[in-house]
Amino acid sequence: MDPLLESDLLLSRRLFFGHSGLRLGGLALAGLMGKKALGKSENSTGLVYPPLKGLPNFPAKAKAVIYLHMNGGPSQLDTWDYKPGLAQWFNKDLPPSVRGEQRLTGMTSKQARFPVAPSAFRFQQYGQCGMWASELLSHTAQHADDIALIKTVRTNAINHDPACTFVMTGREVPGYASLGSWLAYGLGSESNDLPAFVVLTPNWSSRASAQALFTRMWSSGFLPGKYSGVALRAVGDPVLYLQDPCEIPPAQRRDQLNTLSALNAHRFAQLGDPEIQNRISQYEMAFRMQSSVPELTDLSGESRATLESYGPDVEKPGSFAASALLARRLVERGVRVVQILHRGWDQHGNLPSDIRLQCQDTDQPIGALLNDLKQRGLLESTLVVWGGEFGRTVYSQGTLTKTNYGRDHHPRNFCMWMAGGGIKGGVTFGETDDFSYNAIENPSHLNDVNATILTLCGIDHERLTYKFQGLDARLTGVEKQRPIREVMV
Numbered sequence: 001m002d003p004l005l006e007s008d009l010l011l012s013r014r015l016f017f018g019h020s021g022l023r024l025g026g027l028a029l030a031g032l033m034g035k036k037a038l039g040k041s042e043n044s045t046g047l048v049y050p051p052l053k054g055l056p057n058f059p060a061k062a063k064a065v066i067y068l069h070m071n072g073g074p075s076q077l078d079t080w081d082y083k084p085g086l087a088q089w090f091n092k093d094l095p096p097s098v099r100g101e102q103r104l105t106g107m108t109s110k111q112a113r114f115p116v117a118p119s120a121f122r123f124q125q126y127g128q129c130g131m132w133a134s135e136l137l138s139h140t141a142q143h144a145d146d147i148a149l150i151k152t153v154r155t156n157a158i159n160h161d162p163a164c165t166f167v168m169t170g171r172e173v174p175g176y177a178s179l180g181s182w183l184a185y186g187l188g189s190e191s192n193d194l195p196a197f198v199v200l201t202p203n204w205s206s207r208a209s210a211q212a213l214f215t216r217m218w219s220s221g222f223l224p225g226k227y228s229g230v231a232l233r234a235v236g237d238p239v240l241y242l243q244d245p246c247e248i249p250p251a252q253r254r255d256q257l258n259t260l261s262a263l264n265a266h267r268f269a270q271l272g273d274p275e276i277q278n279r280i281s282q283y284e285m286a287f288r289m290q291s292s293v294p295e296l297t298d299l300s301g302e303s304r305a306t307l308e309s310y311g312p313d314v315e316k317p318g319s320f321a322a323s324a325l326l327a328r329r330l331v332e333r334g335v336r337v338v339q340i341l342h343r344g345w346d347q348h349g350n351l352p353s354d355i356r357l358q359c360q361d362t363d364q365p366i367g368a369l370l371n372d373l374k375q376r377g378l379l380e381s382t383l384v385v386w387g388g389e390f391g392r393t394v395y396s397q398g399t400l401t402k403t404n405y406g407r408d409h410h411p412r413n414f415c416m417w418m419a420g421g422g423i424k425g426g427v428t429f430g431e432t433d434d435f436s437y438n439a440i441e442n443p444s445h446l447n448d449v450n451a452t453i454l455t456l457c458g459i460d461h462e463r464l465t466y467k468f469q470g471l472d473a474r475l476t477g478v479e480k481q482r483p484i485r486e487v488m489v
Helices: 001-012 013-023 025-035 083-088 138-146 158-170 181-187 250-271 274-297 305-309 320-332 349-373 446-456
Strands: 065-068 123-126 131-134 147-154 197-200 228-232 336-340 382-387 389-395 407-410 414-420 426-428 439-442 466-468 472-474
Touching: 065 181, 065 320, 065 349, 123 138, 131 138, 138 147, 138 349, 138 414, 147 439, 147 446, 158 181, 181 197, 181 336, 181 446, 197 320, 250 274, 274 320, 305 349, 320 336, 320 349, 320 472, 336 414, 349 382, 349 414, 382 446, 389 414
Parallel strands: 065 336, 065 382, 147 426, 197 228, 197 336
Antiparallel strands: 123 131, 147 414, 382 414, 389 407, 466 472
């Protein structure tokens, strides 16, 4: 029989009090001594989330990460990968030599034709570097000289669920730890009053059906549970059931937690189950968040100029603009990783109107976020990452007209960008063919991007491992990956 189950079955009322009755006096001592009595200060740093011993492996360029995930797969052809020559290919079939033997989704594999759909949007160059960007991204593109654009990212998955799982965990199958959890586990957090890893899921404006968001995208997987991302709700209470009932004063709740922690500590001494310690730390963090979260979400201290820079939706609960401002406030308070997942980018049809709405949600707030971080001296220590789970095809899915088209999934190349902590701004890395269908220069695997993020945070991606199913599991997998040093200072 499992020893933990056997212990639970044998734990009678008489046995419980026999083990703990003489020790209950220690509960009063726990209340007086605070954290030390409850095992909360097991490290010399005094941090709730201390870094692993030996980390960082080398000096970090980035102390925090803000990851802007455009869930659904934004079209690189309509945002960052400028292909002016496609105009002459309008409604002509994509040459078979370009497509080759690449797999297609079931949504377009039976199409009789693959008509080329040039972008409906104007592009222009921005910054001293002359980076090309769509008119949809005019606010973000103002920061071209701070951005490193990677045009040739590829992924293993062709459908949303495995692709989203892959972009966040380095694997297509569930059960593995997410990027944010790896960073929280390895580097800890400077905040004792907020989680190390926070997730925001704002609403969206396009009429397209949005793909589901699964908690595995911010789960700790096989890592200890306390490193999972904490999702703050967009509307209503940021965290459900965080506040005590009005009839329970804070002092009484503190006494209750001290008693509960002492009982859990006693149980841990018996069984040695690390999840018991996770439970203790989660109760304690919830207590601290009762005061830190309301202060975090109160924007009354922000200047009118700051609020206006994020756009008209910044004071609307659940908007992307509100989430972007909240991300800055979180890293300002020592949170290690903030992940914003914006849905609605899966545009198989009606792309021109839907992507315009999506960019109206995100472009100005992202530009304001970069500027806000820069003005406060935070951009040089905060790594900002933008991308989706894959790109879109150059050919139209369904009917093609001059003003309307759709695009199918395309995992072979898509665009991501980084800015801030340790990034060489004004750089474009990689190049695609004339149809944005194949990488022809400097292809980069998605786990190369993850290796780059870890490197900028001071972590050797091959050395941050955790024993799981007999392997030393790591974020970047077992295949050889490399940090993209061409985009790093």
